[in-house]
Amino acid sequence: MSDYKFIAGDKKWWRQAVVYQIYPRSFADLNGDGIGDLAGMIDRVPYLKSLSIDAVWLSPFYPSELADGGYDVADYRNVDPRIGTLQEFDKLIEELHKADIRVFVDIVPNHSSDQHEWFQAALKAGRGSKERDRYIFHDGIGENGDIRPSELVSHFGPTGWTRVTEPDGTPGQWYLHLFAPEQPDFNWDNQEVRDDFIKTLRFWSDRGVDGFRIDVAHALTKDFSDGLPARDTMDIDPKKPDGSDPLFDRDEVHEIYREWRKVFNEYDPPRVAVAEASAPAHRLGAYASEETLGQAFNFDLLHADWNTKRFKHLISNSMKRAAKSGSSNTWVLSNHDVVRHPTRYGLPDKTDLVKWYISEGKSAQLDAKQGIDRARASTMLILALPGSTYLYQGEEIGLFEVADTPREAMQDPQWFRNPGKARSRDGCRIPLPWTATGSSFGFGPGGSHLPMPADFGKYSVEVNEKDANSVLNLYRTAIAMRKALQCAEDIKFIFNWNRSVLHFARPNGWQSFTNFGKSPVKLPKGKVLLSSQPLIGNQVQGETTVWLQA
Ligand code: GLC
Ligand code: CA
16 A cells, blocks of 8 residues: 555535546546556546546446446455456555545445355355344245245336345245345344444545445335335335335434444544435435535436526525535536436426437437537536535536447346336446547547447547537536635525526625526626626527626
8 A cells, every 4th residue: 555645634625525426437448458447547637637626436446246337346345356456546546636636435335246255155154144144134935935025126126035045955045135136235233244344444544535425325224123115116115204214214324324424533634425315305414414424415406307496496405404414515417327417408308218218319309409508507507506516427528328329238237127117327327438539439449348329439538628618628617717716605596587597696706697598698797707608798698607706
């Protein structure tokens, strides 16, 4: 392990950070095996630096059989040999820190891979063993136990139980998995499980990791004292939004995070965390408190239509929630699980995205200009808000969702385990195009693990760099400017007669003005700092955000 220089300074850096999510397999492939790698990331540190981001978040790069894009972890304290080595990981951290970029890694505590040594040991050890107690095993129903313990449906369908073969070769117990069968759920009542995750948090913190993104943070503790849940939804039971759902958002989960917080605070600067928690809005704050994880994703914008009132409403709600929990807001437009936002904004309102995907993008007409105009405007809008912004690789070059990936090339279990019912997330996980030409557009010298569309070169970093008005240059300018303009975490809405306008000011006079409508509106007073589209005289074009200094 090398001798790190930690980035000194403000312990509250995470409150208003710009964090760039890297999906490792699709970022940059240096050795040409078609899979993005750590060496590729090291190679692109100057690019990351050019974005003026505060941190990167690496989606899982751990050893994995890739049953769920790496969210099936076989070894929490190692690097997948296809992605690199621990030495390369250390080098990456060192280079990023030198560039003043902090690092989050993904922790996947709800389930491991079925290839994890503990699950393999559980299979070998048999019924009632301490090895099985680390997971959730139950006997089946019926004389031979061949009926699954309950009618639970997993997130990736169709069932949340899979039967194992006992060491003596007979059909045996069943284990619970909220996701794919290759992702057995841990039993968080088991002390060894708890201790092992603490060990993992220390392992990466000791290597210089600054923060953690906690996967499915709401699902760890379960309570089956009223019987095994039998239901066909993976959402929280709407009748139990109070911590009493047997599967999700139970109050006890925060005991785990309070313990983790103590570990984070052993470090200087303290390590930070952000929860991916799907819980009712009024309960999200518990994940984001100073005693627990500190921050939680706000996914409201992933589902919000392009609409002034809607945006204003969810911004106000988020501000209230943050004030209550003591945390800061988080803003997200895209990530590795959702349809890229220029596509969402370019499709007609209320488009059924599953149907659209299944039709290979033919069921609804994409208006690419509208998609990109709104994407540029919304990015500037959220960058002007107090709190942290989480960006997803590729949005900075204006990538759209890819809906016509050849079906046989798809990797996402959500797709092939739910035939005809779900979208594939592969469409937002296509490798990044770096150059205008070449077999994999500069992603690497040897093809790519997911096929790249023939026209991908036009979105490449190379093409973006040559155009002063490109999406990439807007991101670079806006993020750098935001850094310089950063101030107290407050906003005041400014009234406008036009219902298509969302206008607000930060305490230092920095203003953000968004025209959600299609027709131009009059520019307000103030010095123009930046505009997502050129102004026409004193008119702000439709679907445009302008920053001003009062
Ligand atoms: C999270 C991840 C998603 C993954 C799931 C199971 O929601 O973001 O990609 O499939 O957890 O780990
Ligand atoms: Ca590679």
